[in-house]
Amino acid sequence: MNNSIFDTDRRIRLGIWGLGRGRDFFKTAKALNFDVVAGCDFNEHMRRAFREANPDAFVTADADEFLAQDFDAVLLATFCPNHAADAIRCLAAGKHVLSEVTAFFTLAEGVALVEAVEKSGRVYNLAENYPFTPVLRYLKRKWDEGLFGKLMYAEFEYVHECRLLAYTYIDGKPIEPGDRVHSWRSWLNYHYYCTHSLGPAMIITGERPTEVVALPGGPRLPGYLPLAEEGMGGAAPSLVKMSGGGIVRNLMGATTNDTHIQRLWGTRGSAEVNVGDELKLRLGGGGHTLKLPVRPSGDALDELARSTGHGGGDFWVLYYFARQILTGVPAPFDIYTAADVTIPGIQAVRSAHAGGQPMPVPDFRDPAQRDRYRTDDWRQKPYDTRNGLFPAGADRTRTTQFSTTMADLIRSCLLYRQWADWSRVIEDVKEPAKIHALRDELMRKLPEIRRTYAAARSLIEAYPESDAAQVLREMLTEVGDESRVMAPGFDAELRNWNGPLPERILDVS
Numbered sequence: 001m002n003n004s005i006f007d008t009d010r011r012i013r014l015g016i017w018g019l020g021r022g023r024d025f026f027k028t029a030k031a032l033n034f035d036v037v038a039g040c041d042f043n044e045h046m047r048r049a050f051r052e053a054n055p056d057a058f059v060t061a062d063a064d065e066f067l068a069q070d071f072d073a074v075l076l077a078t079f080c081p082n083h084a085a086d087a088i089r090c091l092a093a094g095k096h097v098l099s100e101v102t103a104f105f106t107l108a109e110g111v112a113l114v115e116a117v118e119k120s121g122r123v124y125n126l127a128e129n130y131p132f133t134p135v136l137r138y139l140k141r142k143w144d145e146g147l148f149g150k151l152m153y154a155e156f157e158y159v160h161e162c163r164l165l166a167y168t169y170i171d172g173k174p175i176e177p178g179d180r181v182h183s184w185r186s187w188l189n190y191h192y193y194c195t196h197s198l199g200p201a202m203i204i205t206g207e208r209p210t211e212v213v214a215l216p217g218g219p220r221l222p223g224y225l226p227l228a229e230e231g232m233g234g235a236a237p238s239l240v241k242m243s244g245g246g247i248v249r250n251l252m253g254a255t256t257n258d259t260h261i262q263r264l265w266g267t268r269g270s271a272e273v274n275v276g277d278e279l280k281l282r283l284g285g286g287g288h289t290l291k292l293p294v295r296p297s298g299d300a301l302d303e304l305a306r307s308t309g310h311g312g313g314d315f316w317v318l319y320y321f322a323r324q325i326l327t328g329v330p331a332p333f334d335i336y337t338a339a340d341v342t343i344p345g346i347q348a349v350r351s352a353h354a355g356g357q358p359m360p361v362p363d364f365r366d367p368a369q370r371d372r373y374r375t376d377d378w379r380q381k382p383y384d385t386r387n388g389l390f391p392a393g394a395d396r397t398r399t400t401q402f403s404t405t406m407a408d409l410i411r412s413c414l415l416y417r418q419w420a421d422w423s424r425v426i427e428d429v430k431e432p433a434k435i436h437a438l439r440d441e442l443m444r445k446l447p448e449i450r451r452t453y454a455a456a457r458s459l460i461e462a463y464p465e466s467d468a469a470q471v472l473r474e475m476l477t478e479v480g481d482e483s484r485v486m487a488p489g490f491d492a493e494l495r496n497w498n499g500p501l502p503e504r505i506l507d508v509s
């Protein structure tokens with residue numbers, strides 16, 4: 001008899017490389033036969049947090065030293081575009097790998113990674129977690145039972161506005177040194193980050209993508225880099241042809257409405273869910289047949305998973321990884337499925353660059369197809385995250401204030417903008433008290449907000465032609481209404497603002 005979820009007491013010694021996202025797994029790992037014995041991050045504050053949570057583990061900033069330690073598997077959560085090279089280093093050190101998304105940044109890297117996994121005999125999984133929420137696991141079971149028929153069309157989204165993360169680490173701390181921006185969140189074309197939306201469509205239907213098409217994107221949100229090219233600050237929709245002939249509309253991006261809407265149309269029935277809301281099914285094979293909300297049933301493991309991150313998804317990726325190491329049962333995202341879900345992002349960027357030309361999604365299970373992409377190094381040009389913000393020779397005592405100023409400015413401007421825009425429709429909203437609460441918060445924080453605006457303006461004036469000045473200026477003028485907020489009478493304007501209170505709205509109706 002053993003206490004394990006699996007039928008064995010065997011433990012897996014786990015090292016975590018990249019301690020930002022990596023820290024989400026500390027707690028769950030224990031229940032799934034993992035012992036966290038080592039951590040690696042070149043950021044001291046990430047190592048400190050790791051040490052506090054795992055006092056007996058070895059921790060270092062040096063990847064070679066980390067990989068030389070005696071452990072079985074790596075949870076790889078380093079910078080997104082570096083995953084292939086980092087995973088190959090882990091495999092070469094004899095470790096199993098659970099890699100964060102995405103699996104690789106170019107098709108050539110993808111070929112190299114697939115072949116490194118094949119040669120290593122180690123387990124490689126991708127930690128794509130979004131398909132494993134209770135609702136989507138339920139849909140997968142029902143799809144496999146044939147309830148929905150064949151896939152006709154689906155819409156999946158990962159729309160996540162993360163402007164702040166271009167200028168801070170994942171724990172909210174501004175990037176250091178402060179005259180730099182985030183290694184990849186400051187510039188990566190959002191198409192690359194396609195796995196949280198395409199992954200669920202693939203897992204539920206069991207189909208793989210075969211072709212992708214994307215048009216060049218439209219306007220970007222203020223305050224995002226890079227200035228002239230596409231980055232994370234816009235909408236990134238693509239259409240993906242699946243192996244059964246159906247189409248998936250895959251929407252990523254940063255917009256003015258974070259959404260995770262998931263809709264599936266099969267030839268026998270359809271399903272829709274807006275994450276956090278209830279699942280609705282329409283069954284019966286017609287467009288207007290009975291449609292009802294459904295309570296997805298789960299099992300005991302679903303209950304256990306529910307308490308962990310990303311709607312239980314973090315539990316399941318660790319579960320599948322442990323199960324494959326301990327029992328050999330393959331995980332949903334092995335290296336080939338990882339390639340299937342990663343390639344459409346790369347090819348969508350390429351399609352958009354080619355004005356919307358459809359691009360194939362090669363199947364890297366097939367060595368002949370791999371041969372065609374072995375030297376295909378096509379990639380988005382990265383932003384110069386170290387030197388791109390300010391001119392050479394700029395005064396670093398000033399420029400290193402940038403990341404803190406920008407992070408504060410984003411928070412300040414969004415608070416102001418919410419109040420300013422909501423107050424324009426306050427007569428029409430159901431909960432006007434929430435708009436009064438925004439005004440109260442704005443009043444309370446006004447001195448601090450004005451200090452931030454002034455610091456931003458001073459950096460702009462010091463280096464007016466720089467990229468830093470441009471993103472600061474966009475926030476100040478397009479979002480933050482600098483001239484209104486800095487005007488001497490704005491305190492009084494806020495104090496005297498008398499948006500309708502709930503009683504007055506009731507009177508009117």
Ligand SMILES: NC(=O)c1ccc[n+]([C@@H]2O[C@H](COP(=O)([O-])OP(=O)(O)OC[C@H]3O[C@@H](n4cnc5c(N)ncnc54)[C@H](O)[C@@H]3O)[C@@H](O)[C@H]2O)c1
Nearest residue numbers: 018019020021040041042043063077078079080100101170
């Ligand atoms: N699946 C999800 O829900 C989810 C959520 C968040 C992040 N992620 C993924 O996890 C990965 C990490 O994301 P993050 O949010 O922690 O941000 P991040 O990219 O800032 O974190 C990477 C961390 O790894 C460290 N690092 C990178 N290269 C290193 C090296 N060679 N040696 C030592 N340390 C190194 C960095 O210092 C940093 O702390 C990303 O690829 C991201 O896509 C996934």
